[in-house]
Amino acid sequence: MKKLPIGIQSFEKIRENPGEYYYVDKSSFVKELCLQGGGYYFLSRPRRFGKSLFLDTLRQAFLGKKEYFKGLFLENNWDWNTSYPVIRISFGSGVFRSLEELKEAQEEILVRNCRDNGVSLPEAPSLRGKFLDLIEKLHKTTQQPVVVLVDEYDKPILDCIENKELAVKIREELKNLYSVFKDADAHLKFVFITGVSKFSKVSLFSGLNNLNDITLDARYSHICGYTHDEVEEVFQDQMISVNREKFRAWYNGYAWLGEKVYNPFDVLLFFDKKEFQPYWFETATPTFLIQLMGKQQYFVPSMEDIVLGRELIGSLDVDMIYVENLLFQTGYLTIKEKMPGEGMIRFRMGYPNLEVKYSLTNYFLNYLVQDYRKKEIIRSSLYTCFEQENPEAMKDLFQSFFASIPHDWYRKNQLAGYEGYYASIFYCYFAASGFDVKAEDATSHGRMDMSVFYKDTVYIFEFKVIENSTKGSAMEQLHKKQYHRKYAKEGTCIYLIAVEFSEKERNIKNFTVEKPAIP
Incomplete structure (x- = not known):
């Protein structure tokens, strides 16, 4: 029997040992995103939905690693004769408790990317300047425009969201870093940014008017996560003895105006343990969210069925945090349907599945009791x-x-x-x-x-x-x-x-x- 990729594995590691892993092929999205020749994309998804793995898929494709795509869609649907320099920025590891820690992390990320691309560290005095110089240098030395992949772009802010003063400082530091994209436009081939939250363009991506937000684009609704058909096809040997109705009720249901998906972490842990448990929910404790629900006198039963406008579930900012916004972006609420009508865009929201319903209400009780x-x-x-x-x-x-x-x-x-x-x-x-x-x-x-x-x-x-x-x-x-x-x-x-x-x-x-x- 094949082993399961429990936990977060890199795309490279999985493809080096394909016989040891189940793999749900998402490489067709790489082709679809690049049909127009490139661009700037943004995707928000809750934690542990496979965002990092998809970024690794993008990275290997742009680096021209055809050997990693054997048997996948992209093997015969990609120009493998051309490769591009790739800069990968990730704030996923560690916890950011101060502005100094963020600056140190940015410096380390820059050094690592210089090493991976075989170039020396730029001598510009500021970190922003070094980042811009690195992009220009890679374009000049390779004669190919640069690909930039940003993972967990918002984590430094979310780590200190309870401390508004610090969160604002960190937001401004990140804004300075991301402003490089606008000035480096002539040297960039493709930019893909992922995170849990969707901060407004004004607060973090000022001036980047061509940023394509695909968070609520039905075409990309299952770019991360597994559809039921994918589960049935890829894990058919594991599904033989599973109560499918209960399985779907417990774990399926996350939706972003398109096909519903399962959280991969839930699926993989369920097949390993064979027990219905809140695997995804237990990977993080929503303490700040629960405290905010109490502070804002949030009516918990409304989560069963609530209608919200696009603005309320859209952009988040340190200066304006609403319970509904956090509930949606962290995965505790999902879109059930887009409401018909002219003018204002509204969505009917609710729990994605039983795992979230049981777990979040129980956690709220723990907060009270x-x-x-x-x-x-x-x-x-x-x-x-x-x-x-x-x-x-x-x-x-x-x-x-x-x-x-x-x-x-x-x-x-x-x-x-x-x-x-x-x-x-x-x-x-x-x-x-x-x-x-x-x-x-x-x-x-x-x-x-x-x-x-x-x-x-x-x-x-x-x-x-x-x-x-x-x-x-x-x-x-x-x-x-x-x-x-x-x-x-x-x-x-x-x-x-x-x-x-x-x-x-x-x-x-x-x-x-x-x-x-x-x-």
Whole structure:
């Protein structure tokens, strides 16, 4: 059996030992990108989607390494008689904690590229000047325009995103480096820039008006990641005993206006371990994102189905960071569809798959609970409530949970009077426990706060902060709106659950359960 390329392997290493690896051929995209003779391209994708591997593919193609493309699309669809000098810039390794560390890294990258291309280090006084001189020198000595590949261009900023002052300084340093592209245009053949985030052209690529952003170009939607057909074809021996429906629900679903893809890291680790686990999610902890969600009072259940404009999910900047922007660019939200209509471009967003839904809601709970043992006890007890069809027992469970949150946490976050906060807690518990839960569930009479499905039973929730409304208003809303009619069919059991909170007590004040009369 072939070995799997678990982890990040270089294109060169994989192609030197092709029999040891599964390889999903993405080389056709190299040809497609170069059909116009070159250009400046930008691609944003979440971490561990194969951006670095694709850059290695570009590098070997431009260097003319035909031997690495045996059996791949590009073998017979590329001019192997011409090679180009390649400069590769990567900020993927290490963590940048200061401006000095970034400057040292840039100097090391420049030295490495001079060595790889067999030229001496330029003598210009500034790093920007040395970079420009290197491009000009390579063009002159090889008589071929230069290819520049930039990997993880934004990582130095993201490493210190919590420190706005430092992030701005690092942004300006990088802006100075990337400004070389404009001045070196006459010497460049092809430029490809990748990263997790999409910072605005103004903030990082000022003056580079010909930068082609292919992040939301449907033609390149699967330039990184595996489509389901690719998985079925390349890993057919591994898929024999796999529950395909569960596999797709867990790992497929990332989309950028084109075909849905799997994260390669998930696929490879699943075939190695044969267990449904959040492999990709566990490669990083979204602490800053979770803290921002709390600070901006983000309504977590809205992630099920949310409509956002292109501007909000587009460019990120240190001076203007929104939860929705980070959720999309880091891979926790994906595009479900482009909304029809004239004028403003809008997208329907949601979780890409079950891995993200279960993991992110669970991580948000960890941020709130602090006592992980108590959280797990409550999650386990929730199963008993649903299994025994005893929704009244949920009251004690959630009262216990809210009582365990330190008062100082509310002081810092000022969420006690925020209705969506309490609904988010319930939602996260249900979602992280694997229950089928819908938030803002639409009916002909309006939107119910939340509905949870278990076997043949539907639980419909309404949440209120009673300082902002009268006692009993939550159940009154459920009766008035008749939400349950949406699920009133033979064999379905329905419970209406009204949950009212006290802002002063920071806990559940009233918890009422009723079975509606269904004519």
